[in-house]
Amino acid sequence: MKVVHYFNENNRVAKVVDGEKSFLLTNKIGGYLWWNSQTTSRYQGWFFVPDDLVGQKIFRLVESIEIENAPAVEEIKNNFWECEQKRGVITEKFFLPPFLDVFSYQISEKANLTVVLDIKETYNNQSNNRFYEIFYENGLILIRYTQPDLTFPEIWLAIKSDSQETKLVKKWLLKHYAFDRKRNSPPFERYVFSAIKLVAAQRIIFAASKEKQKVIDCVTYAADNLNVLKKKAQKETKKLSSFFYDPVIKDPELKMAFLCAKNSLQGLLVFDQKKKAKMLYAGLPWFFQPWQRDTALSLKALSFVNRSAGQTIFEKMLVAVIKGEKNDSAVDGWGWLFKRSEIFSFKRKFLLLAIEEFIKNGQINFSKACFLYHSRTSWMDTVARAPYGLETQTLLLNAYQLAQDNYEFWRKKFFYRKQKNKSHKYLREKFWNNEVLADGLFENQIADRTVRPNVFLAALAYNKLLSKDEWQRCFENILPHLWLDWGGLATLDKKNSAFQGKHTGEIPLSYHQGDSWFFINNLAALILAQNNKKKFNAYIEKILKASAYDILWQGIIGHHSELSSANNLLPEGCLCQAWSSAFFLELLKKLY
Incomplete structure (x- = not known):
């Protein structure tokens, strides 16, 4: 299959790749389209x-x-604001207008098109009591869907097409989902509803709503203004061109990967109807939540893409911390948010209130080691790490440093400086053996010397823990244990008996015991470049090349995957992940 990324005539790359690829579009208000020539997952569709x-x-x-x-798909093309599929002489165009719950489909030749529906909440795979009613009204096809546990009474779908005739099909089809089977993500098959056949059609406009009149108004507006909506979307995409020269990247594939990563991260932003940023999705298709840790870690890169949105999200997250909104699944989320205060403006009193709340909820005992405890709530949440994880403790050190720097009252300033110095000394005594940093500390104060890549997170959180030479020595000692020849880092020492070389899908055996996470790879390259770019150049270049390849030519084209198997570079996990793209952008900003 041929894959094309087209920004303009001067910025276009193409490659023939093995296997089928897919594409993804978003609409800025939470909706998305993930499309493949043949549907292989229950997460694909509109x-x-x-x-x-x-x-x-x-x-x-x-x-x-x-x-x-129809002939088979021979080419897919990413135009950033719309995507295309080519089947011989036939070209299909797919478009989601921003800020509308609308999906536009166009085909270059008149054809008989069958619309297959599967209306459901994405995680609800029940197959009984699903009811579709089809109506004709003023040139529109209206479909009312009901289900007892739908969250709300009904979903309305409106369809406006240029077909010569509409035929009712109303048949249930059994679809087999090969991608889900490969991921060990049941169910692997599902009955879907073949609703209608549009005879000799070239254009279909879909709209969705909980209300009948809204869906009618929406589809009518979109159909009447489709060309205007497309021009606006294209114009908005052209704003990415400002990044051609910041940084200056001469390699055409690397430049395109940079543009794609920016576009992908921007596409995961969700706004309200007043166009104010609400949240950043962790990833698509199944991580459509604003995870605290993922968002905080992505904020610096988000400031490159849309600084205003990044500022809004940062402030919302800071206020949530002050209100005591605790994320029990991410003990380090608050700490990463404070780390990102170096990027955004803030009211000093708000930051200090948030830090006080963070320390209170972290149950810090100032008379002891001042450590933050976690039990499967670090980012490596599928394995039982030592409860006092390295990166979590360095985030606490950073919080102490921020409190010391921002408090004006001398007693508070002195108190936090004392806590920082005490913790700093203790961390070095317990974690650092002059060769590597331990991954954590057990309850009995014995260090966990399991080799994992969390030292790079620790270096990001608080690089004052070690000197530059000590960090370099640490990296030199751990890299041989984690390095993968294709250009990534394993999440566990390759010689460890628990190491898994192949991704195990939804059975999470490999997630943090082998799988290579792109955000960690890109972060590691960033930290290595900051420490000694010349010395670590071979690692940095291989990571950069592997990440760019994943963005351009693997999985969902134009988006960065969550992870890869350790054995081979493959697109696995969630195929569009915010923090993967975020650290790729940070890395390129550092290198160029």
Whole structure:
């Protein structure tokens, strides 16, 4: 299959790659389209989310559009604002207008098109009591869907097409999902609803809503203004061109990967109807939540893409901490947020209130080691690490440093300086053996010397823990244990008996015991470049090349995957992950 990324005539790259690839578009209000030539996952299709459920639930609508007697897809093209598929002489165009729950499909030749639906909440795979009603009204096809546990009474789908005739199909089809089977993500098959056949059609506009009149108004507006909506989206995409010269990247593939990563991260931003940023999705298709840790770690790169949105999200997260909104699944989320205070403006009293709340909720005992305890709540949440994890403790040190720097009252300033110095000394005594930093500390104060890549997170959180030469020595000693020849780092020492070389899908055996996470790879390259770019150049270049390849030519084209198997460079996990793209952008900013 040929894959093309096209920004303009001067910025275009193409490659023939093995296997089928897919593409993804978003609409800035939480909806998305993940499309493949043949549907291979229950997470593929067109999805929408009502305003009041953004970040909580999302709903699948269109499962596929089947072209009668269509040849196979030979090429897919990423135009950034729309995507195309080419089947011989036929070209299909896919477009999601920003800020509308609308999906536009166009085909270059008239064809008989069958619309296959699967309306459901994305995680709800029940197969009974699903009811579709089809109506005709003023040139529109209206579909009302009901289900007893749908969250709200009904979903309305409106369809406006240029077909010569509409035929009711109303048949249930059994679809087999090979991608889900490969991921060990049941169910691997599902009955979907073949609803209608549009005869001799070239254009279909879909709209969705919880209300009938809204869906009618929406599809009518989109159909009447489609060309205007496309021009606006194209114009908005052209704003990415400002990044051609900041940084200056001469390699065409690397430059395109940089643009794609920016576009991907921007596409994961969710706004309200007033165009104010609400949240950043952790990833798509199934991580449509604003995870505290992922968002905080992505904020610096987000400031490159949309500084205003980044500032808004930072402030919202800071206020949430002050209110005591605790994230029990991410003990380090607050700490990473404070780390990002070096990027954004803030009211000093708000930051200090948040730090006080963080320390209170972290249950710090100032008379002891001042350590933050976690039990499977670090980013490595599928393994039982030592409860006092390295990166968590360095984040606490950073919080102490921020409190010391920002308090004006001398007693508070002195108190936090004392805590910082005490913790700093203790961390060096317990974690550092003059060769490597331990991954954590057990309850009995014995260091966990298991080799994992969390030293790079620790270096990001608080690089004052070690000197530059000590960090260099640490990296030199751990890299041989973790390095993968294709250009990544394993999440566990390759010689450890628990190491898994192949990704195990939803059975999380390999996640943090072998799988190579792209955000860690890109972060590691960033930290190595900051420490000694010349010395670590071979590692940095290989990581950069592998990440760019994943973005351009693997998985969902134009988006950065969550992770890869350790044995081979493969697109696995969630195929569009915010922090993967975020650290790729940070890395390129550092290198160029």
